Amino acid sequence: MGSEIIVVIVVATALIFDFTNGFHDTANVVATSISTRAMPPRVAVGYASILNFVGAFVSLEVAATVAKDVVSIHANSIGLLAVFGGLVGAIAWNLITWYFGLPSSSSHALIGGMVGAVFVAEGHEAVFFQEGILGKVMIPALVAPVLAFIVGGLAILVLYRIVGRLRPGPVSGGFRLGQVISGGLLALAHGTNDAQKTMGVITLALVANGTIAEDNFHVPDWVVVAAATAIALGTYVGGWRIIKTMGSRIHKMDAAQGFAAQGAGSTVILAASHVGFPLSTTHTISGAVIGSGAAKRLSAVRWGVAGNIVLAWILTLPAAAVIGAITFLVTRAFGTGAVGPIVVSVAILAGGSVLFARRSREGAAPGVVPVPESPRP
């Protein structure tokens, strides 16, 4: 009975993480469409939510990577507590970085948290540092934003060569129409890569609980539906916050740049999802946006954002790993039953509420992918 309660807590925690992922990343997905006026904000948010949901059903390769290739856990209560510790470590790190305004990545936090908790729970041999962490997480995480930068830059250069002599009015209208497609693909790609990370973690918990046999790995349908729903709801709710607070703050970019950036970001994320690389979608979209701006005018790019990505890349994995490890140890101190997860859940809820209350009083500014400022052609 105790382990069943822990599974319920782990699944609920994972879905909350998924919801916050959608909530936080809505800005990245819809900012470009809104800033170029390709879509009204309400339509853009609703459209992104629906395609986030659909995207979660497209592939399961990333879920398999997260569940099988990064860590290995035994089917017992310690393994279940390790999954819980990893999830809470990721949520705690996201809360800390959000509160202090530090750059972060939810995806890296999730992987880091899992690695730290499993390392302490199961030993170093349970963490696949080389082929898993380095080969499937860290190197792709470094390559993806650079690749998106290059693709976004090349795409806008080619576009300007093709349409450069046309009258701007109809062309801008054409690119806004194109952004309905590219923005949809970006939302689909985001749902595909990010929702699958949660699916992978929930599946890992089900393996630890013995619900799924280790030699019969599969992601149950209800896990796919639950993860898809959580990220889509998060995107929708996060979108309403953005409509209220971000509408006037997004810098202008022309419709061709928006189209090129969304196209570049979505192709990199979808290609990576196909081979099972769990990317930071935020970093990848940022890379594409910066690339489409840099190709037009280097001074239009806020290079500090690129620095923030590097800083987040260096910080997030180890920091989330340490917090995941500490969370596991604290949870384990209460035994192997449900008491530890309940106490830690209450503590993280209370801590999160305090941080939200403080930030609300101080007037927090939500983050968004910065769009390079550039004149319309």
Next chain:
Amino acid sequence: MIATIVDWDALLQVVWVSLLAGVGVTAAWGLALLGATRALESGRDGRAGGAAAYATVGVLGLATVVAAIVFGIVILMGD
């Protein structure tokens, strides 16, 4: 060490697919816009041959975009 750890086949696949699809599909959409805009202009100027040629470019550009997206999603759905 890195050489043996990284799945180079998968990583290279991501690189070439992203470059091909990211640049190719955007260029195809640009050609669709070019074809549509020039076809309308040629039609207004009474140049039927030019309008037909540009319309063909536009249709081919649009067809390339649609085909690439459908192909990509079908490939992903097969995972």
